[in-house]
Amino acid sequence: MEAAVPAFIAALLTQIGDRSPWLVAILADRYGRPFTVAFAALLAQGAGNAIAAVGGALIGPILTPNAKQLLLALALIFAAMGALWRLKAPDRLEGWRLGSFVTALFGVFVLALGDTTQFFTLAFSVRAPSPWFALVGACTAVLIVNLAAALMGELSWRQLPIRNFRIVFGLLTLLAGVIVGAAALRLI
Structure with missing residues (x-):
């Protein structure tokens, strides 16, 4: 259970400044089906996070405690680098004629594959006796952010101070x- 809360917090903060909810807001506006789009996005990102949790379950037992801590440090530093990098608008998928559910499912899956949330899920799942709690925590956060983006729509989502949030989040995450x-390398 101890992996669920940190995975939830990390995924929540990471997703707020990510491109996935922006795409969800775009697709919810286009199709006028915010719950369908948010659910498809949850399944898409849940699949990516499930892959990360399986990876954590496989490599967790062979890693030393310091290696697990170093993996978490790398996840934090990569999250900081991603947050401090300029946020590029997602492809609007205008040529996709697959319907609201399938477009959101595949579009968000491709966009989010290998993103920071999945790296956090991996880092928290290797540290926990039951890695599935990291998956549950991350997916809960993904659902909250994507549902909020879908219900708000693109115009309202883009009016949020995402840039400032990303800068503060990036600096704090880099420090962490x-x-x-440094603690994993026994420098402090």
């Missing part, structure tokens, strides 16, 4: 990553 990494 350096501290956790």
